[in-house]
Amino acid sequence: MRTNIKDTLSRLLGSENRRKVVKAILDRPGIWSYPELEKVTRVPHATVWRTVLDMERAKILKSKLIGRRTKIFSLVEDSPYISLLRSVINLVDVEALSLESRRGL
Numbered sequence: 001m002r003t004n005i006k007d008t009l010s011r012l013l014g015s016e017n018r019r020k021v022v023k024a025i026l027d028r029p030g031i032w033s034y035p036e037l038e039k040v041t042r043v044p045h046a047t048v049w050r051t052v053l054d055m056e057r058a059k060i061l062k063s064k065l066i067g068r069r070t071k072i073f074s075l076v077e078d079s080p081y082i083s084l085l086r087s088v089i090n091l092v093d094v095e096a097l098s099l100e101s102r103r104g105l
Helices: 005-013 016-027 034-041 045-057 082-104
Strands: 061-066 070-075
Touching: 005 016, 005 045, 005 082, 016 034, 016 045, 016 082, 034 045, 045 061, 045 070
Parallel strands: none
Antiparallel strands: 061 070
């Protein structure tokens, strides 16, 4: 299956919950599991699962099955999309802070 990166990035960044998942993975590279991401981000399992699946299809994450049911995943360090995702996530964070400060005025 061929992945259109523009569509994938749009899905990954299209909701606040998905951005939380992406940001958590980018902020703390290492090995993750679904329950860990759900706990850290407080995002529903289905959203975490879909986000991870999109990132795998785009070759941003790699995964491994441990036993029959436990899946772990980590960043593909040489993926060309990681720096783009970091830039966009940081930009979105700055925009959100700016909006919050305007509301407080």
